Amino acid sequence: QVELVESGGGVVQPGRSLRLSCAASGFAFSTYGMHWVRQAPGKGLEWVAFISYDGSDKNYGDSVKGRFIISRDNAKNTVFLEMNSMTVEDTAVYYCAKKATGWFGEFLDYWGQGTLVTVSS
Amino acid sequence: IQMTQSPSSLSAVVGDRVTITCRASQSITTYLNWYQQKPGKAPKVLIYGASNLQSGVPSRFSGSGSGTDFTLTISGLQAEDFATYYCQQTYSVFNTFGQGTRLDIK
Numbered sequence: 001q002v003e004l005v006e007s008g009g010g011v012v013q014p015g016r017s018l019r020l021s022c023a024a025s026g027f028a029f030s031t032y033g034m035h036w037v038r039q040a041p042g043k044g045l046e047w048v049a050f051i052s053y054d055g056s057d058k059n060y061g062d063s064v065k066g067r068f069i070i071s072r073d074n075a076k077n078t079v080f081l082e083m084n085s086m087t088v089e090d091t092a093v094y095y096c097a098k099k100a101t102g103w104f105g106e107f108l109d110y111w112g113q114g115t116l117v118t119v120s121s
Numbered sequence: 122i123q124m125t126q127s128p129s130s131l132s133a134v135v136g137d138r139v140t141i142t143c144r145a146s147q148s149i150t151t152y153l154n155w156y157q158q159k160p161g162k163a164p165k166v167l168i169y170g171a172s173n174l175q176s177g178v179p180s181r182f183s184g185s186g187s188g189t190d191f192t193l194t195i196s197g198l199q200a201e202d203f204a205t206y207y208c209q210q211t212y213s214v215f216n217t218f219g220q221g222t223r224l225d226i227k
Contacts, residue, residue: 037164037218044218045158045164045207045209047216095163103170104152104169105151105152105154105212106211107166107209108156108164111165112163114163
């Protein structure tokens, strides 16, 4: 069965960096695009970033563009989110999610359990 | 692309028929998905491509719409349906979610 497990969350000071990982299993990881989505405490979902199956295409939300970097290691079935110049507004639960694609467009068919990132001095 | 859901919250009882609306700031054809999220859990897809029911999702959930206006309908609310619902557009590579609709028990 498909499983996505995020790790790397924790408490970080403003201006510092943190790297999240998402380990995937149960599907052909190297053939699927992957997304990161976050949710601030008590708030709604915010799309963060996308990486294509081979890493050649990357897109970012406006609030993280220029600060966050998404990458993947298909040999290790893992997707990463490197977060730099962090601010208190980056405090959220971060989810990785697998992209499903077809004639209907795309949607996120599997999600991890999330990892909490808290930016605080 | 901005996604606006209405209402932001609503109260209902078991057995009710409930409709949630999502409006896009420009046409997204049918590249619209609906998710359900329960407290402390990851979201779960219900409807994709505006009207296609994801495998394993009960048939009381249905979606419709195209262009800029979309609806999620739950026919015959069950206790397990009380949750927050989000729409998502994937017409643009810069995906966006609606702000969410919280459905709770009246």
